[in-house]
Amino acid sequence: MSNPAIGASGARVELVDLSKRYGTAEPPAVDHINLDIKPGEFITLLGPSGSGKTTTLNMIVGFTEPTSGRIELNGADISRTPAHKRNFGMVFQNYALFPHLTVAQNVAFPLRERKVPAAATAKLVGDALELVDLGGMGNRRPHELSGGQQQRVALARAVVFSPGVLLLDEPLSALDRKLRQSLQREIKRLHDELGLTFVFVTHDQDEAMTLSDRIAIFDRGRIVAVGTPAELYHRPTTQFVARFLGESNVFAGRYRSADVYEWHDRKWTVREPGDGSEQQALIVRPERMRVASDEESVPAGSNAASATVTDVSFYGTYYRIELAFDDDSVGCAVLPVGVPAADGPGTRVIAHWQPEDQVLVSQ
Amino acid sequence: MAVSTATPEAPATGRPGPARTARKRPSGWLFLAPALLALVVLFVLPLAGLVVDSFTEPETGLGNYASLFTDGYTIRVLGRTLVIALIVSVIGALLAYPYAYAMTLAGPTMRALLVTIVLIPFWTSMLARNFAWLVLLQDGGVVQKILTPVGLGDVRLLGTPIAVGISMTQVLLPFLVLPMYSAMSQIDGRLVAAGQSLGAPRSRAFRRIYLPLSAPGVVAGMSLVFVLALGFYVTPALLGSTRSAMIAQVINVRARELLDFGGAGAMGMFLLVVTLVVLALSRRLAGQNVAVTAAGGQPRRTGGTADSSAPVRPWLKVHTTIVAIILVAPTLVVIPMSFSSSETFRFPPDTWSLRWYENLFTSPEWTAAILNTLQVGIYTAVIATVLGTMAAFGLARLRPRWRGPVNGFLLSPMIVPHILVALVVFSAFLQLGLNGTLIGIILAHTAMALPFVVIAVTARLQGMDGRLPAVAASLGASPLSAFRRVTLPLVLPGILSGAVLAFVTSLDEVVIALFLQAPGAITLPVQMFNSITVQIDPTISAASSLMVVLVSVPILLAQVVGARRGKKGTR
Numbered sequence: 053m054s055n056p057a058i059g060a061s062g063a064r065v066e067l068v069d070l071s072k073r074y075g076t077a078e079p080p081a082v083d084h085i086n087l088d089i090k091p092g093e094f095i096t097l098l099g100p101s102g103s104g105k106t107t108t109l110n111m112i113v114g115f116t117e118p119t120s121g122r123i124e125l126n127g128a129d130i131s132r133t134p135a136h137k138r139n140f141g142m143v144f145q146n147y148a149l150f151p152h153l154t155v156a157q158n159v160a161f162p163l164r165e166r167k168v169p170a171a172a173t174a175k176l177v178g179d180a181l182e183l184v185d186l187g188g189m190g191n192r193r194p195h196e197l198s199g200g201q202q203q204r205v206a207l208a209r210a211v212v213f214s215p216g217v218l219l220l221d222e223p224l225s226a227l228d229r230k231l232r233q234s235l236q237r238e239i240k241r242l243h244d245e246l247g248l249t250f251v252f253v254t255h256d257q258d259e260a261m262t263l264s265d266r267i268a269i270f271d272r273g274r275i276v277a278v279g280t281p282a283e284l285y286h287r288p289t290t291q292f293v294a295r296f297l298g299e300s301n302v303f304a305g306r307y308r309s310a311d312v313y314e315w316h317d318r319k320w321t322v323r324e325p326g327d328g329s330e331q332q333a334l335i336v337r338p339e340r341m342r343v344a345s346d347e348e349s350v351p352a353g354s355n356a357a358s359a360t361v362t363d364v365s366f367y368g369t370y371y372r373i374e375l376a377f378d379d380d381s382v383g384c385a386v387l388p389v390g391v392p393a394a395d396g397p398g399t400r401v402i403a404h405w406q407p408e409d410q411v412l413v414s415q
Numbered sequence: 416m417a418v419s420t421a422t423p424e425a426p427a428t429g430r431p432g433p434a435r436t437a438r439k440r441p442s443g444w445l446f447l448a449p450a451l452l453a454l455v456v457l458f459v460l461p462l463a464g465l466v467v468d469s470f471t472e473p474e475t476g477l478g479n480y481a482s483l484f485t486d487g488y489t490i491r492v493l494g495r496t497l498v499i500a501l502i503v504s505v506i507g508a509l510l511a512y513p514y515a516y517a518m519t520l521a522g523p524t525m526r527a528l529l530v531t532i533v534l535i536p537f538w539t540s541m542l543a544r545n546f547a548w549l550v551l552l553q554d555g556g557v558v559q560k561i562l563t564p565v566g567l568g569d570v571r572l573l574g575t576p577i578a579v580g581i582s583m584t585q586v587l588l589p590f591l592v593l594p595m596y597s598a599m600s601q602i603d604g605r606l607v608a609a610g611q612s613l614g615a616p617r618s619r620a621f622r623r624i625y626l627p628l629s630a631p632g633v634v635a636g637m638s639l640v641f642v643l644a645l646g647f648y649v650t651p652a653l654l655g656s657t658r659s660a661m662i663a664q665v666i667n668v669r670a671r672e673l674l675d676f677g678g679a680g681a682m683g684m685f686l687l688v689v690t691l692v693v694l695a696l697s698r699r700l701a702g703q704n705v706a707v708t709a710a711g712g713q714p715r716r717t718g719g720t721a722d723s724s725a726p727v728r729p730w731l732k733v734h735t736t737i738v739a740i741i742l743v744a745p746t747l748v749v750i751p752m753s754f755s756s757s758e759t760f761r762f763p764p765d766t767w768s769l770r771w772y773e774n775l776f777t778s779p780e781w782t783a784a785i786l787n788t789l790q791v792g793i794y795t796a797v798i799a800t801v802l803g804t805m806a807a808f809g810l811a812r813l814r815p816r817w818r819g820p821v822n823g824f825l826l827s828p829m830i831v832p833h834i835l836v837a838l839v840v841f842s843a844f845l846q847l848g849l850n851g852t853l854i855g856i857i858l859a860h861t862a863m864a865l866p867f868v869v870i871a872v873t874a875r876l877q878g879m880d881g882r883l884p885a886v887a888a889s890l891g892a893s894p895l896s897a898f899r900r901v902t903l904p905l906v907l908p909g910i911l912s913g914a915v916l917a918f919v920t921s922l923d924e925v926v927i928a929l930f931l932q933a934p935g936a937i938t939l940p941v942q943m944f945n946s947i948t949v950q951i952d953p954t955i956s957a958a959s960s961l962m963v964v965l966v967s968v969p970i971l972l973a974q975v976v977g978a979r980r981g982k983k984g985t986r
Contacts, residue, residue, distance in 0.1 A: 113889055114888070114889075115885055115888075115889075134888070134893075135885070135888040135889055136887075136888045136889075136890075136891050136892055136893050136894075136896075136897075137891075139891065140889065141889070141890075142886070142889040144882065144886060146880075148880060148882050148883060148886045150883060150886075150887075150901055150905075151880075151905070152901075152904045152905055161887070161890050161892070161900070162890035162891045164900075165890060165891035165892050165893075165896060166891055209890065210889075210890075213890070213891065219889075
């Protein structure tokens with residue numbers, strides 16, 4: 053490896069009992085959160101808008117001062133360190149390139165602040181631009197580039213000084229679908245190559261699922277769940293998590309004694325006690341649900357619910373069937389081509405699934 | 416999918432990005448302090464003093480205001496001033512409306528030409544233009560010759576309100592064309608076509624759709640011109656006569672010759688009140704119509720869309736040509752005049768020479784005037800730019816509810832008639848011993864030029880992505896470094912154009928400089944004014960040409976720099 057080079061060992065960031073309250077607003081924008089971000093990890097802060105994820109990011113980078121709690125970088129408290137001394141890279145939603153500087157000057161900006169010698173700067177800038185496939189574009193002005201290219205420049209600028217942590221604030225939301233996907237791959241590749249810790253903020257669950265090592269789900273200023281995408285998808289802990297991450301059929305029945313769950317006019321088998329209370333919802337992911345034309349075709353041991361088909365759409369590799377259950381709740385089933393599907397709207401069907409494919413969650 | 420359980424992330428909006436920390440920022444006022452202090456000292460306190468004078472000098476009471484209406488003379492002056500201002504704004508509007516309309520129909524090249532023609536008067540100094548009209552309207556001048564075939568050749572123009580009206584209309588025409596054009600270019604050209612498709616004949620569709628939609632521009636332009644016309648001093652003083660005096664001339668006589676600050680102050684207050692009332696009315700009228708425009712659909716540039724429905728009629732071409740000639744005529748007169756060899760203001764000149772240039776650059780009083788003007792202009796530009804730039808940064812840091820009023824206060828010197836500013840400054844500086852000094856003129860010009868800097872810098876600051884300083888911080892830049900490397904370079908074009916505007920404002924300002932003049936403190940416009948009123952000195956024609964150069968060079972320079980920087984772009 054030549055010297056100097058981009059890349060560093062990722063840093064560890066810990067959020068300890070961190071809160072931010074604007075005035076006397078209730079609830080606080082960020083409400084006593086704890087999060088241990090491991091070195092080199094790709095963690096996503098996911099939540100609806102206004103859930104506190106961007107405020108959290110702004111506190112990490114140093115734009116917003118916490119009301120209470122602290123932020124630790126490799127064990128040292130940096131809560132009161134000004135932004136320009138934290139040495140974090142950040143990528144913003146609308147690129148935020150300096151319009152009066154060329155692409156190369158933009159990327160060189162953090163190096164000049166760090167008094168890196170000219171020769172090393174030139175090499176690092178070249179490397180950073182190569183890294184994002186923009187070699188040879190250094191003399192362009194930001195406004196001469198497409199949105200995707202501008203965001204690549206922003207990425208190069210944020211990693212060129214080898215920060216231990218790269219913070220990304222909804223970096224893809226201003227791009228169209230196709231660009232978004234290609235830049236997703238780019239970001240993932242950067243993470244693998246550079247070994248930095250990535251903290252990614254988004255409200256897009258697909259983005260979070262495909263990119264992250266772990267996801268922290270925000271709701272009303274709190275972190276309501278942390279886990280790998282698969283953990284959170286398959287074993288959501290709350291109804292909010294289940295609804296926010298992927299689609300769900302949510303049955304609002306009652307957990308009766310031992311192993312019986314009551315919904316509408318049915319009794320279902322359950323294998324887990326959940327949180328033990330009666331008020332638990334039962335979640336079934338659409339791809340786990342099957343439909344049958346009558347009770348006889350339902351495999352033994354399955355849980356079942358009668359429903360009316362309201363719509364059937366064909367997506368090439370699968371069918372999607374919209375259902376209206378008998379308690380007036382709605383849901384859907386996603387069926388691979390080849391699995392028995394339903395006739396058109398209006399058909400009465402029995403939706404069924406295996407008990408191990410369901411999850412009990414607290415309300 | 417997720418139930419949206421949005422709680423506000425920040426008090427105002429959830430997504431301004433990392434904008435700025437929500438710390439309290441008293442520093443906004445700190446930046447504003449010098450400009451606010453300057454305006455208070457140079458403007459507000461003297462104005463208040465004059466108001467007091469108007470009620471107490473020579474004796475306490477409403478005597479000064481009563482005599483406005485009872486001495487028989489003043490009421491005639493006020494009436495004449497109002498009538499002339501009204502006629503100027505109406506005739507000006509009639510000339511300007513079709514011209515502005517033609518601008519929206521013209522192709523890109525033609526439009527650029529028409530825009531340039533409208534801006535030419537701005538580049539020709541006030542005095543140069545009035546001097547040109549004096550040449551054109553004099554007995555045996557070009558205008559009389561044109562009128563001879565219709566039997567009006569021996570009608571005397573110079574020294575009459577007609578000459579004053581003609582010159583004022585021309586001088587003020589750009590202020591009518593520009594707001595009208597700006598309103599018209601917002602109108603969707605297809606609307607008139609839509610009206611026709613709904614059964615209205617072309618003329619009625621125009622009257623019921625286009626006219627109301629362009630009305631805000633008309634109201635804005637006419638009220639501005641009316642207000643400006645009320646306070647005109649130079650034009651009536653040069654082209655009119657004392658028998659048909661306007662209000663500014665009487666204020667001048669009362670203040671400078673009779674030292675009757677009570678009487679002059681009362682007239683000044685009358686002028687100010689009328690100005691404020693007219694501007695407030697126009698804002699209400701135009702404001703309502705702006706709402707109508709917005710409701711009328713997506714505002715869009717009328718590029719080529721109007722062409723299909725509205726071909727340029729021959730009468731419109733003729734009208735536009737005539738207005739264009741009126742706009743450029745004075746400039747076309749001034750430059751050849753300066754090369755005349757004649758002792759008179761004969762136009763076109765019979766013989767040519769450089770004698771007036773020679774005189775301009777060799778005679779002590781003219782060279783002193785040029786140097787004084789440059790000195791005043793540069794100091795004004797520097798002081799106003801520093802104060803105005805700081806104020807604009809301060810404004811951006813203020814809480815929104817303070818921003819409007821403070822901004823309004825900073826811009827107030829723009830709407831107060833120059834003659835009143837001159838009167839206020841004159842009466843105050845008399846007591847401070849600043850009269851007859853260049854410092855006095857510089858200070859007064861600084862107050863006048865401040866708004867232009869504030870506007871230019873504020874526009875640039877608003878055009879800048881507010882997150883960039885924070886972005887710079889995330890990349891390791893200290894606040895000072897972020898300012899030096901990001902904010903300053905991005906705002907610099909605004910600061911430069913503010914400086915140019917301040918310089919040009921000072922360069923062309925006559926009325927205040929006239930009031931504050933003294934043997935050692937005569938600026939070029941004042942020298943030009945005196946060269947017509949005191950002695951007839953054709954050197955003024957060379958001076959006028961010099962003024963054209965002095966004004967247009969900085970503007971052109973600023974445009975070249977602006978274009979270069981424009982490539983770098985704000986966004």
